[in-house]
Amino acid sequence: MKKLLIFFMAVATMVLSNCTSQPTDKSNKPVAKIMTPGEEVYVKHCKLCHGSSGDLGLSGAANLKISVLNNAEIMTVVSDGRKAMPGWKAQLTPTQINDVAAYVITLRN
Numbered sequence: 526m527k528k529l530l531i532f533f534m535a536v537a538t539m540v541l542s543n544c545t546s547q548p549t550d551k552s553n554k555p556v557a558k559i560m561t562p563g564e565e566v567y568v569k570h571c572k573l574c575h576g577s578s579g580d581l582g583l584s585g586a587a588n589l590k591i592s593v594l595n596n597a598e599i600m601t602v603v604s605d606g607r608k609a610m611p612g613w614k615a616q617l618t619p620t621q622i623n624d625v626a627a628y629v630i631t632l633r634n
């Protein structure tokens with residue numbers, strides 16, 4: 526029984542590590558997109574106002590494509606909120622806020 530449990534844990538670890546690794550071949554995009562932790566947070570909590578590409582601007586949301594904030598500044602806005610944007614420090618961990626800040630920067634490309 527114990528051996529079986531160890532076997533399942535090993536399989537689960539292998540599956541999980543596969544999920545977090547990024548596809549290397551960008552020309553061959555997978556059908557089901559694998560999301561980074563930062564993108565997952567974004568899709569769940571930020572897309573509503575900022576849109577999937579960052580420029581939706583719902584309820585006056587800043588255009589993230591043309592934002593010039595650095596990672597630390599984004600983390601402050603996300604943690605504490607600003608005007609119509611709510612703060613997220615009660616819902617998100619510092620790691621999640623850091624991840625989503627890094628993802629926000631990728632929207633500028």
Ligand code: HEC
Nearest residue numbers: 570571574584585586587592593599602607608609610625
């Ligand atoms: C309820 C709508 C709403 C949600 C949800 C929301 N935002 Fe915002 N966001 C705004 C608004 C409105 C502003 C502009 C605030 C201002 O006028 O100062 C803003 C501004 C920002 C800015 C500042 C950009 C700049 O250049 O000044 C960043 C970065 C940002 N949001 C990231 C996020 C992230 C990351 C999330 C998800 C964790 C998120 N937002 C969720 C509405 C929202």
